[in-house]
Every structure is written in structure tokens, then in C-alpha cells.
Amino acid sequence: MDWVNAIVQGTLLGGLYALFAAGLSLIFGVMRLVNIAHGDLIVLAAYLGLTVVAATGWHPLLALVIVVPVMGALGYALQRGVLNQTLGDDLLPPLLVTFGLSVIIQNALLEGYTADPQKISAGALETASFQVAGLSLGVLPVLTFAMAVAVIGGLQWMFYHTALGRAFRAVSDNQEIAQLMGLNRRHVFGLAMALSLGVVAIAGVLLGIRTSFDPSAGGARLIFGFEAVIIGGLGNLWGTLAGGVILGVAQTLGAKIDPGWQLLAGHIAFLIVLAVRPNGLFPRVSG
Amino acid sequence: MRVTRTSRAARVAAVIGALVLIVLIAAPWWAGRADLRLLGEIFLYLALASLWNLMAGYAGLVSVGQQAFVGFGGYMLFALTIFGGLPPVVAIAGAAILGALIAVPVALLLFRLRGAYFAIGTWVMAEVFRLSFAQISALGGGSGSSLPADIVRSIADSRETREAVAYWMALGAAMLVIAAVYLFLRSRQGLALMAIRDNELAAGSLGIDIWRTKFVVYIATAGLTAMVGALIFLQKLRISPDAAFSVNDWTAFVIFIVVIGGIGTIEGPIIGTLVFFALRETLADLGTTYLIVLGLVAIVVMLKAPRGIWGLIRARYDIQLFPLGYRVIPDQKD
Amino acid sequence: MAEPLLSLNGLTARYGDFQALYGVDMHLAEGEVLAIIGANGAGKTTLMRSVSGLIGNAAEQVMYRGAAIGALRADQVAGLGIALVPEGRQLFPSLSVEENLLIGGRARRRGPWSLGAVFDLFPILEERRAVPSTALSGGQQQMVAIGRALMANPDLILFDEISLGLAPVIIRSIYDALPGIIGEGMSAVIVEQDITKALSVSDRVYCLQEGRVSLEGASRDVSRAEISQAYFGVA
Numbered sequence: 001m002d003w004v005n006a007i008v009q010g011t012l013l014g015g016l017y018a019l020f021a022a023g024l025s026l027i028f029g030v031m032r033l034v035n036i037a038h039g040d041l042i043v044l045a046a047y048l049g050l051t052v053v054a055a056t057g058w059h060p061l062l063a064l065v066i067v068v069p070v071m072g073a074l075g076y077a078l079q080r081g082v083l084n085q086t087l088g089d090d091l092l093p094p095l096l097v098t099f100g101l102s103v104i105i106q107n108a109l110l111e112g113y114t115a116d117p118q119k120i121s122a123g124a125l126e127t128a129s130f131q132v133a134g135l136s137l138g139v140l141p142v143l144t145f146a147m148a149v150a151v152i153g154g155l156q157w158m159f160y161h162t163a164l165g166r167a168f169r170a171v172s173d174n175q176e177i178a179q180l181m182g183l184n185r186r187h188v189f190g191l192a193m194a195l196s197l198g199v200v201a202i203a204g205v206l207l208g209i210r211t212s213f214d215p216s217a218g219g220a221r222l223i224f225g226f227e228a229v230i231i232g233g234l235g236n237l238w239g240t241l242a243g244g245v246i247l248g249v250a251q252t253l254g255a256k257i258d259p260g261w262q263l264l265a266g267h268i269a270f271l272i273v274l275a276v277r278p279n280g281l282f283p284r285v286s287g
Numbered sequence: 288m289r290v291t292r293t294s295r296a297a298r299v300a301a302v303i304g305a306l307v308l309i310v311l312i313a314a315p316w317w318a319g320r321a322d323l324r325l326l327g328e329i330f331l332y333l334a335l336a337s338l339w340n341l342m343a344g345y346a347g348l349v350s351v352g353q354q355a356f357v358g359f360g361g362y363m364l365f366a367l368t369i370f371g372g373l374p375p376v377v378a379i380a381g382a383a384i385l386g387a388l389i390a391v392p393v394a395l396l397l398f399r400l401r402g403a404y405f406a407i408g409t410w411v412m413a414e415v416f417r418l419s420f421a422q423i424s425a426l427g428g429g430s431g432s433s434l435p436a437d438i439v440r441s442i443a444d445s446r447e448t449r450e451a452v453a454y455w456m457a458l459g460a461a462m463l464v465i466a467a468v469y470l471f472l473r474s475r476q477g478l479a480l481m482a483i484r485d486n487e488l489a490a491g492s493l494g495i496d497i498w499r500t501k502f503v504v505y506i507a508t509a510g511l512t513a514m515v516g517a518l519i520f521l522q523k524l525r526i527s528p529d530a531a532f533s534v535n536d537w538t539a540f541v542i543f544i545v546v547i548g549g550i551g552t553i554e555g556p557i558i559g560t561l562v563f564f565a566l567r568e569t570l571a572d573l574g575t576t577y578l579i580v581l582g583l584v585a586i587v588v589m590l591k592a593p594r595g596i597w598g599l600i601r602a603r604y605d606i607q608l609f610p611l612g613y614r615v616i617p618d619q620k621d
Numbered sequence: 622m623a624e625p626l627l628s629l630n631g632l633t634a635r636y637g638d639f640q641a642l643y644g645v646d647m648h649l650a651e652g653e654v655l656a657i658i659g660a661n662g663a664g665k666t667t668l669m670r671s672v673s674g675l676i677g678n679a680a681e682q683v684m685y686r687g688a689a690i691g692a693l694r695a696d697q698v699a700g701l702g703i704a705l706v707p708e709g710r711q712l713f714p715s716l717s718v719e720e721n722l723l724i725g726g727r728a729r730r731r732g733p734w735s736l737g738a739v740f741d742l743f744p745i746l747e748e749r750r751a752v753p754s755t756a757l758s759g760g761q762q763q764m765v766a767i768g769r770a771l772m773a774n775p776d777l778i779l780f781d782e783i784s785l786g787l788a789p790v791i792i793r794s795i796y797d798a799l800p801g802i803i804g805e806g807m808s809a810v811i812v813e814q815d816i817t818k819a820l821s822v823s824d825r826v827y828c829l830q831e832g833r834v835s836l837e838g839a840s841r842d843v844s845r846a847e848i849s850q851a852y853f854g855v856a
Contacts, residue, residue, distance in 0.1 A: 033403075034402070034403030034404065034406075034407065036351070036403075036406070036407070082586070082590070085590050086589070086590070090593075091347075091349065091402045091403060092343065092349060092550065092589075092593075093589050093590070093593060094403070095349055095403050095406055096542065096546055096585065096586075096589050097585075097586050097589050097590065099351065099539070099542060099585075100543075100582040100583070100585040100586040100589070101582070101586065102582075103535075103539055103578055103579075103581065103582040103585075104578075104579050104582035104583060104586075106578075107575040107576075107578040107579045107582070108575075108579060110575045111575045111576070111579075163723070163724075163727065166716060166720050166723065166724050167724070167727075169713065169715040169716055169720075170713045170715070170716060170724050172715065173713040173714055173715050173716070174711060174713060176675055176695070177707055177711045177713070178713075178724075179674070179675070179694065179695035179696045179699070180673060180675070180695055180696075180699055180704070180705050180707065181696075181699065181724050181725060181727050181728075181769075181773075182696050182699040182700050182727050182728045182773070183696055183727070184694070184696045185696075219410070219534065220414075222407065223407065223410060223411055223414060226404070226407045226411070227411065230400075230404065230408075260421075260422065263414070263418055264415065264418045264419065264422075267411055267414060267415045267418070268415075270411065271396060271411075271415070274396055274399055274400070274408070275396055275399075278399035278400075
């Protein structure tokens, strides 16, 4: 039963990882950009949530109403101000610029908030749980998983049933010809990044409620998101959810064997998938 | 009309370089303790930067996980001297070889990824190394261990001599790496590499085995990086997983050095290292602000002057201090 | 004479060190159909890309309705009512036939063309509306590309080598439909390698040779000999 519990907890954890990964996957799909600062932006969102809660006294989930638009606006500005200039055939500029961004964000957070670990308090939500079939499920993990499903479902719907989604796909296919349709690609990329950081905002606040975080936590979040994307397969958002779940389950099972093995177990699962299925389990495009 | 590889600038640079080298070799006699340490650190960073530049600037392999091999080399030094009973200098060579060996399975896995995903994959690998070594209690587990005094003393009897030896090894490592990079780039393999960098599709159609060339570069870089790592931790006398596999120390700073100095050139890392240390010595008191400034400078350089400082100089004056290109010298009467 | 809808004044264009157009002068009156012919590499596609904004030029080198548009971006030019059917079709592989058409109509300009109207023109597309666009045959893809441009209800439509890579019978059917497509009020520029086809549907013709205009005249008046000379540049 213990093992079943571990698998269930791991699955729910996978929801959080899928949220980390969804923004990453979206950006790569639309503009072939891998944002090394992605994890640090998640942490930034967590700090933002912390600050909003402290300033308003609201419940953190309500604070999302502020954090999501702020992060979205930040994403738009970042893309149009800096990242659009890095796009092109050369792979170094976006990589190195986002790496520089990562260092800046980490140290700016260090300056502003010190290295002390923080946590967003959400009152009862943090520990509330309910019983299902003899298992104790935390409300927060279930909520997180539900959010992940909702976000990914929403993104999928947007991609395939709205004009904006068509615009994203068209620009991703052929930037030049998309312009002939009246699409300003700099604006479209800005919107994509805004959307990505909106998802990051949700991920960050949920992270902040769940565990303590500090300015240097970004790297690990990027890695988890990245591993979820690779395990699931590029270009497939639902696959990313599956990837997150696999990663989460690997981690919780590893932790059951030995608490110090949690992270390593996840990495090993990733490496195994990389070895036997380099395109991921449910790939749609080749990277 | 004749075709030559060298130029007047290169010849002048060679002479100046030789003179500088002599002065540097003599440093233990004219430099103070702190300065000697600083110079040693500069040489080791120069070596790391030149290696990273070879991979990213020439082979197109952007790694943000080289700290894996730095730490691995450091730990191998400790393991080989403490448990293998090898003299430290031999252990350093051993670390290099082991680093190259472990890089083989690593490369086989990571080469399945491309571009930026390859980059993050290298980071994951470094994390795997870090977490794995933290599990090895014989080497101090999560809190690390110190190099035993008798091993330290086996390098040389007096502290002064030990520091001189460490310094010369650092200088030697930097010279070795730069020479190796230079000679490699002048070789046929190196020509293949530059062809790949310039146009991978065309290079492939010429029959150049892209995968193998990149593989060789990765393995060789890993081995030499491990060697530098061993030297770094020989200097520090203490190792721990967080220090050994620190992204900031062994990747972020190295990347900044190469980007600011000039990626894809041999001269670039040299200039970049000097600039980096000049900045560090003047700004480091500012702590996090210093790192933010570094990040901003790197971003601005990447956006506005992607070829770095050396790239700006080279564009203006068209010189190469390390002769890698070919020049056509017309006859006087043409 | 009324002011031309489109005029090119000393249009020059370069790709790096290579110059593709050397001061091309052209004009198109409203409602006219212009043909541009020339050998491969003559600069025809460069000219289309310049007019549609994919290539930037000096502002006054391209004048449209009296405004200097040479330096505008392609998405801005599209907003002015100029649509391009690009060389090689260049449909969006991630989009279905219907989605390709829909995205062509993004600007939602008013006019006779709608999804229904395009399907009336090319019924086969309605049958295959949900199919990924690149799964269609060459001729069908060309229909989608044309439909996509029409959906923008442009005032000026540019056709870049629509017969390229298509079987003669398909080319014939598309060109048969062309007068109906261009219909009332629309102006068109047709770039073609197939000279007969180009002359058959156009009012006037320009010939480009190595980036320069080598011939200009009424389509029904130019002789074979004049065309040969202008096309190949031999006396």
C-alpha cells in the first residue's frame, strides 16, 4: 500500500513538474527558443506571490490575479526588448543571453530577498487532505495536478481552436510567410512569451505554497521541467504531462528507497528514457 | 604569389609571448604569495575558458555542464592519492585520463540531444555527478573532505616550494591547453571542425564525419577539464560536492570570460580572462551586484558585439595572433 | 493619366554582395493585370518580395496609392491590401487546408472573398478542408495558396510562379479560372516562366533580364522576336 501511495504522490507531483514544463514546451514549439532562465522565472513568480500576499493579505491563490498578468507583461517586454534580438539561425545568442538573464535574476532576488528560504503561507490549504480508497491525498497536490491538466488542456484548445493558436503555429512553421498574413512576428513571439510566463506564474505560486524556496532554486526547476519535456516527447503538451508524472513517480519511488536518492532517481529515469527513446515517449516533432 | 599561414602580427606576438612566458615562469621569485595564487587562478581559468571555447566556439557544442568534469577531476585527485597512493602529480594525469574515459558514456547519451537541449542535458549530467559523489561517504559524502597533510607534504617539503610547484603546474596546464587547442585547430581534424562550424551541411556532404569529430572534441575537452579540476582542488586542498560541481564557479564565469573576450578565437579567452579578473579584483566587493553587472555585460556583448572584444579588434585591424587562416601574399611585381 | 496604383521607381535590391535588381521602373494602373517574365535569376521573385515587404528597400522605390511603402514590413504591407501568392506555395504544414485559408483572412478586410466563396471556386478544397495542407497534390496546394491570398480581399494580388512544378493540365485549369479570380476591381501582377500563359491573361507585360527591365509593352502587341531578345539578351 505504501508503494501505491508513493506512486499516487508521485503522479500528483508530476502535475507540478508538468506546469514547470508547459511554459518551456510552448516557447520551444513556437519559436525554437530554450529559455535557460525559465526556472529562475518560476522562482521569481514565487517571490512575487510572496510579496503580493504580504502586501495585500490575500490568499495566495487570489494573488494569482495579480501575479499572472504581471509575469505575462514581463514576458512580453522581455521577448520584445531582449529575446527577439537573439532569434535566428545561430544557437549561441539565445542560450547565452538567457543564461545571463538567469544569473541576473538569481542575484537580483538575492539582493532583494536575501538567501533565506521563504514559503508562501496558504493556511489550511497547505495541509488539508482527504481520504480516497484508503489513501490520504493532499488538497494542494490534487489542486496542482488539476491546474496542470486545466492549463495544458487550455493551451491545447488555444493552439488548435483559436486564431491566436493558428497564428502561433503559422509563425512557428514559416516566419516569413506568416508575415504575409499580416502577422507581426515580433508581436506574436511577445504574446507567446507572455503566455509562457503566465503559466510560469501559476507554477511559481503553487511551488511557493508547497515547499520553501530561495533565489538559487531556479536551476533545479528548469531541470525538472526540461526532463519532463524530454521524457514526454517534444512538441506534445499532453506528453509533457505524462513526462512530468513519470519523473514525479521516479522521484517518489527513489525517495522511498532512500531519501537522499530522490533527485538522483529522477535523473536516472531521464537518462534511461534518453538512452532507449531519445525522441521521448510521445513525440510529435523532432527537436 | 605565395600562400602563408603567418603574418607579421603573429610573429611579433610570438616574440612578445615568449618574453612574457619567461617572466611568468620566474614569478615565484618576484611575486608575493597572494599574487602567485592569483596568477595561478588566472591560468586555470584561462585553461577552462580555452577548452569551453573549443567546444562551443568551434565544435558547436554548448555545454553548461563542464563543472561535471572539473569536480570529477578534483575527486579523482583525492581518490587516487588517498586510496590509490599515487603521487599527486601522477594523480593529476590519472584524473585527466579517467575524465576522458567517463566522458565516453556521457557523450553517447548526451549526443542524442541537440542545440539548447544538449546544453541543459550537460547540466543534468553535472547534477547527476554531484548527487552521486555526495553519496560516496569514503570521500566525505555531502560535506566533503580535506587533502591529508602527508599527501600535501609529498609534493615538496617547504610551503614555498609547494606553492611554486602548484603555480608552475597551473602555468603549464594553461600552456598545454592553449598549445593543444592551437595545434588541433591547425590539424586536419581542426580544419574539419571549422568547416563544420561554418556550414555543417556542406561539411557533411564533403564526407567529414561530424559526429565523430564532435565526439573526439568532447572527450578530449573532458579529459583536459578534469586535469584542470584536479589542479584546482590541489590548490584548494579541500573538496565538497557543492564546491566541486558549482555551476557559478566553473560554468557561469567561464562562459562570461569567453563571451566577453571573443568566442570562436584562440585570443578571445585570453583577453576575456584578463578582463574578467580585472573586473573581479575591482568589483568583487560588491558581491551580488558584481554578478548582475557581469550578466548584463554578457547580454549586451552577445547582442551588440557577439564576437566579443577580440572580435571587435579583429574586425577593425584584421589580425590573428595565433595563425590559423591562410593568407595570399602577392609578388612584388604583381 | 490617372495615378498608377503601384509604381516602382528605380527599385534596387541586394542579397549581401549580390545585386539582384538594378533600378527597375514599372507602373500598374488600377484594375490592370501585369505580367512579368524573365529567365531564372532575372530578379522576378526578388521584385515580388520587394513589393510585398519581405525585402526592405528605400521607401520611395515602391509607391502604392501615392504612399511610399518600400521600407514597410511585410505584415504592414499586407494590411494595405496587397497579397502575395508566394513562389513554391509555402503553405503552413501545421495548419489544415481550412486553417490556411482562415489565416489568410486574418485581416478581415471587406470584400467578396470568404471561406464559402473560395470553396465555391475550388470545390475540391471543401472536400479536403480538414486535411493537413501539405498532404495535398501540387495543384491543390496551389489552389490553397491562391485561396489564402484571396481571403485577405486584397486590392492588389501578386502571383509568383504559380505554374512551377505543376502538370500542364492543372496549369491550364488554374489559368482558366484566373480571369474569374481577378474579377472586378482587383489588380494583379503575374510572374511567370510560362510566357504564353502569362501573355494570355495580362494587359501589359514587362520582361526582366539580369535585374533590369528589358522590354515593356501591351501583351497582345509584343512579338515573339522581341520577347526572345528581351528574355535572353541576345540580338
